[in-house]
Amino acid sequence: MSRRKNSILILGLGNDILGNDAVGLLAARELKKEFGNNVDVAEAALSGFELIDLLEGYEKVLLLDAVVTKQHTPGTVLELTKEQFKKVVAVSPHYMGLPDVFQFAEKFDITLPKEIRILVMEIEPPLDLREGLDPCIQDSFLNFVERGKNILQNWNIE
Amino acid sequence: MSTKHISIDPITRLEGHGKIDIFLNDAGDVENCYFQIPELRGFEQFCIGRPVEEMPRITTRLCGVCPEAHHMASAKACDAVYHVEPPSAGRKLRELLYNVFFAGDHALHFYALGGPDFVLGPEASPAERNILGVVAKVGVEIGKKFIQHRAHHSAIMELLGGKKIHQVTSLPGGVSKGLTEEERKGVESRVLEMVEFAKFTIKLFEDVVLKNKAYVDLILSDTYSLKVYSMGLVDEKNRVNFYDGKVRVVDCNGKEFVKYSPNEYLENVAEHVEPWSYLKFPFLKKIGWKGFIEGNEGSIYRATPLSRLNAADGMATPLAQAEYERMYKTLGGKPVHATLATHWARIIELLYAAERSLELVRDPEITSPNIRVIPKETQTEGVGIVEAPRGTLTHHYVTDERGILKKVNLIVGTTNNNAPIAMSVKKAAMGLIKKGVQVTDGVLNKIEMAFRAYDPCFGCATHTLPGQMPLVVTIRNKNGEVLQEIRR
Numbered sequence: 001m002s003r004r005k006n007s008i009l010i011l012g013l014g015n016d017i018l019g020n021d022a023v024g025l026l027a028a029r030e031l032k033k034e035f036g037n038n039v040d041v042a043e044a045a046l047s048g049f050e051l052i053d054l055l056e057g058y059e060k061v062l063l064l065d066a067v068v069t070k071q072h073t074p075g076t077v078l079e080l081t082k083e084q085f086k087k088v089v090a091v092s093p094h095y096m097g098l099p100d101v102f103q104f105a106e107k108f109d110i111t112l113p114k115e116i117r118i119l120v121m122e123i124e125p126p127l128d129l130r131e132g133l134d135p136c137i138q139d140s141f142l143n144f145v146e147r148g149k150n151i152l153q154n155w156n157i158e
Numbered sequence: 159m160s161t162k163h164i165s166i167d168p169i170t171r172l173e174g175h176g177k178i179d180i181f182l183n184d185a186g187d188v189e190n191c192y193f194q195i196p197e198l199r200g201f202e203q204f205c206i207g208r209p210v211e212e213m214p215r216i217t218t219r220l221c222g223v224c225p226e227a228h229h230m231a232s233a234k235a236c237d238a239v240y241h242v243e244p245p246s247a248g249r250k251l252r253e254l255l256y257n258v259f260f261a262g263d264h265a266l267h268f269y270a271l272g273g274p275d276f277v278l279g280p281e282a283s284p285a286e287r288n289i290l291g292v293v294a295k296v297g298v299e300i301g302k303k304f305i306q307h308r309a310h311h312s313a314i315m316e317l318l319g320g321k322k323i324h325q326v327t328s329l330p331g332g333v334s335k336g337l338t339e340e341e342r343k344g345v346e347s348r349v350l351e352m353v354e355f356a357k358f359t360i361k362l363f364e365d366v367v368l369k370n371k372a373y374v375d376l377i378l379s380d381t382y383s384l385k386v387y388s389m390g391l392v393d394e395k396n397r398v399n400f401y402d403g404k405v406r407v408v409d410c411n412g413k414e415f416v417k418y419s420p421n422e423y424l425e426n427v428a429e430h431v432e433p434w435s436y437l438k439f440p441f442l443k444k445i446g447w448k449g450f451i452e453g454n455e456g457s458i459y460r461a462t463p464l465s466r467l468n469a470a471d472g473m474a475t476p477l478a479q480a481e482y483e484r485m486y487k488t489l490g491g492k493p494v495h496a497t498l499a500t501h502w503a504r505i506i507e508l509l510y511a512a513e514r515s516l517e518l519v520r521d522p523e524i525t526s527p528n529i530r531v532i533p534k535e536t537q538t539e540g541v542g543i544v545e546a547p548r549g550t551l552t553h554h555y556v557t558d559e560r561g562i563l564k565k566v567n568l569i570v571g572t573t574n575n576n577a578p579i580a581m582s583v584k585k586a587a588m589g590l591i592k593k594g595v596q597v598t599d600g601v602l603n604k605i606e607m608a609f610r611a612y613d614p615c616f617g618c619a620t621h622t623l624p625g626q627m628p629l630v631v632t633i634r635n636k637n638g639e640v641l642q643e644i645r646r
Binding site: 015016017018044045049050052053103104107108110129130 | 200201204216219220266270289290293298301302305308309312322323324
């Protein structure tokens with residue numbers, strides 16, 4: 001029942017009724033407008049083992065997410081390596097996230113993408129159920145999308 | 159009396175986290191214990207003013223752990239709001255989706271969250287106490303079986319629900335998509351393997367837990383016992399049903415206290431507020447709030463896999479029924495009040511969910527194109543109740559004549575269990591923390607086990623997978639000075 005059409009995936013993580021937590025989803029939607037014909041785009045508000053289903057079989061993945069490290073000003077865009085992501089994942093809403101996925105997949109010879117680029121934006125912790133981004137997140141949104149665009153262009157995606 | 163303070167506080171949760179505060183007296187024993195779950199605010203306001211038919215899709219966003227449960231409770235509430243009954247095939251497709259969901263969710267809890275306590279032992283290092291630790295202990299083949307089970311679950315959810323997560327197919331009056339014969343065959347072959355996996359899980363539990371006297375003693379110990387009322391949804395023969403039926407409550411002796419229809423929930427359940435908790439404490443309204451006390455004189459009830467089995471007269475499928483009978487025989491008869499037996503009850507439900515899924519996918523009617531009745535009546539008010547993996551889930555909507563929401567009320571599984579979790583944690587803390595006892599990570603984990611058995615879903619917000627939460631424990635003297643701090 002696989003729906004993979006392309007070898008590259010843009011994966012936005014977050015919850016679209018949890019305010020700034022949606023920033024990764026919104027960025028994925030924005031990039032889909034420009035690159036949607038040549039890459040797959042997925043959104044997920046899930047973690048752990050379900051991510052394996054989404055990632056398995058792709059060659060490259062651009063992952064977009066929101067994090068709370070409390071080490072940066074809200075709106076700061078960061079690119080993390082898988083190793084760095086391991087260090088901050090505990091403060092991500094996606095709690096049992098990628099580190100577990102990588103470790104589990106490695107153990108069971110599940111083929112995950114060879115290249116995963118992880119773009120995240122620092123946010124304030126969401127407390128209320130609501131739609132929309134705070135101004136400081138909105139102000140940085142285009143930069144977030146632009147950084148994603150650069151990665152896709154480096155992968156020769158048009 | 160002066161107190162010392164131990165705080166078990168997950169330091170990194172965002173969308174909802176549990177926190178346990180334990181207060182010691184001068185003698186070094188536990189004087190009091192508070193279990194707290196922050197709740198996300200604003201859901202009711204978020205929904206009011208929206209068309210009610212959007213609710214089955216909106217409410218799935220509430221929770222990354224059991225969106226399927228919210229989807230289904232919401233769809234049933236919408237049926238009631240629109241005064242429409244889904245046709246038989248539509249109802250069966252919903253129930254099939256729901257049982258496959260249960261089979262996936264219960265397996266995840268057993269292998270990733272609850273099971274490691276037994277397979278690796280409650281004193282094992284937190285770094286090992288996870289599914290990878292389970293695999294390291296009992297073999298890679300088990301991990302592969304688990305992955306396969308999850309894959310079957312995921313594929314069927316996508317087929318029947320339209321999406322792997324945040325399903326969209328249930329609508330007022332039925333479902334939007336039927337099942338072709340070719341699809342049915344594919345689902346059947348997957349479900350057959352899910353039944354085998356459930357049987358394998360029962361055997362694993364027997365080998366690892368039941369054959370270990372120390373674990374059976376732990377399950378039956380007073381530290382992990384809590385005598386309260388039991389709640390669960392039952393069919394017309396008083397058998398466990400996750401999707402439909404009446405809510406049955408039995409007392410501490412197993413005698414039926416009440417059985418009510420979803421639209422009677424407000425006559426039977428009320429919510430108590432405590433100043434130290436963000437979350438309310440539901441109780442049996444006909445008894446009234448009596449405080450955090452055990453026994454029939456109290457009004458606290460549990461809504462868990464164990465309470466569902468206690469509240470029912472049996473299971474509707476043969477293998478699950480046999481295991482149901484074995485559990486009660488092994489643990490001394492009905493009802494069982496041993497909190498840790500919830501893990502056993504959970505895998506009996508896993509077996510039932512897989513068996514029931516097989517019955518449904520083999521039902522000749524399941525491929526019928528008659529899957530939805532188009533609603534024609536004016537929308538008013540409705541209540542939908544299903545059993546979520548974590549307990550009875552109630553959605554209640556009130557609309558105007560155009561179907562625009564005026565009022566929304568939800569009682570979710572973990573909210574039902576707020577009082578019993580607090581009581582179980584307190585009892586575990588009192589049994590485990592004594593003067594002179596070093597509060598080690600193992601001790602903390604044993605306290606955690608008291609609430610992990612409930613599979614609590616903190617915040618009903620996003621992607622929470624309890625059981626892996628980072629914890630910090632701070633032990634303070636009566637002046638608030640830190641004496642000891644443990645992080646993991």
